[in-house]
């Protein structure tokens with residue numbers, strides 16, 4: 001039962017007058033339309049509503065419910081997104097100045113965690129999903145190699161599934177990390193629906209990871225910013241984790257967001273399996289219908305993990321035109337402008353759609369019809385524009401790290417023309433956004449290839465954070481003799 005939500009409704013309908021925060025005082029005149037109704041539920045930690053930062057009553061019960069659903073030993077609500085969970089996880093398991101073995105294709109929040117904790121980095125490079133040029137899985141043997149060769153690694157952090165839905169063999173990676181006595185953190189932000197239905201990949205919570213972070217808002221019915229962090233085993237000090245959750249989360253957690261988590265857990269418990277089953281059927285139907293297309297393809301990956309578990313998340317739909325006859329961007333714009341179908345992201349070669357158990361069959365039918373029509377309009381000699389259907393490296397190039405991120409990010413910097421940056425050291429992150437994965441990290445030497453990649457993205461109208469207006473920030477030459 002969404003007990004928190006119901007208690008908030010009861011309170012809203014009661015005669016209690018609020019001489020407390022928030023300043024809108026649940027007064028309908030505070031906001032227009034439906035927002036005014038939401039304000040009615042928006043309270044602070046008053047009597048009867050517990051406190052997220054030392055949950056003992058209703059929020060404790062709700063968090064225990066999350067733990068039961070996902071099979072963790074302990075779960076915590078996050079109201080500042082997976083970002084706050086990732087920052088807390090990193091700070092909780094790694095001593096200041098120690099070393100993190102992390103996937104190069106990690107979300108920027110992991111890099112921010114590294115910066116704040118002043119960590120050294122060892123990188124794991126993902127395999128490339130050759131069909132579309134996106135980052136593929138993280139191979140367990142790369143994890144083993146790094147842990148064998150570098151004794152000062154304090155923890156391992158990987159992203160699974162990736163933004164595009166590629167799932168790594170977390171069971172094997174966890175076994176390897178534990179063989180070396182290291183905790184494994186899995187950024188499963190895009191996999192909050194994992195483990196809830198047998199036709200979807202298993203959740204890392206059940207595959208041996210020590211900490212798993214889920215963005216509920218990405219693939220489940222929950223409001224933006226809502227997420228969960230799960231903990232298992234004895235390699236993580238829960239007290240330290242709770243301390244960092246207090247540091248990295250607001251001291252005024254939104255009850256509207258927490259009620260949304262509670263209501264999401266309710267849906268998962270009551271209808272999650274059925275809805276996920278229906279979604280899988282709809283996706284299978286879509287793939288079958290599209291199999292007659294001459295050019296439009298749906299990204300596939302042979303299962304590499306034993307048993308029936310998928311190596312690709314059914315909630316991610318990677319669509320592309322064979323031989324780059326139209327680019328990812330063209331397909332994205334046609335779907336948006338002509339069919340009013342808003343995709344999650346366009347890359348050079350492909351377009352990404354996110355499906356969820358709340359999708360309607362009519363929405364999926366619209367996408368199916370649009371893709372069939374677009375396929376018919378493509379001609380044999382067509383060539384994609386924008387990035388021209390070119391595959392761009394997906395965090396696969398080895399980083400040329402000259403200075404540790406922590407040091408470089410705080411050094412004196414200057415802004416220079418991108419074309420003149422070859423040989424200079426990056427002072428800011430340069431991220432393709434979305435997905436927010438770095439092309440260059442502060443402290444890394446900028447080479448011709450990086451400039452070529454940024455220029456290609458910029459010329460094709462992609463948003464490259466840190467390279468706005470054709471300039472990037474580099475460390476002042478007088479500050480570094482490297």
Ligand SMILES: Cc1ncc(COP(=O)(O)O)c(C=O)c1O
Nearest residue numbers: 080081082083107159187189215
């Ligand atoms: C892989 C990955 N991890 C973490 C995050 C951060 O999640 P949130 O937006 O919930 O803070 C994102 C956001 O897009 C992401 O793609």
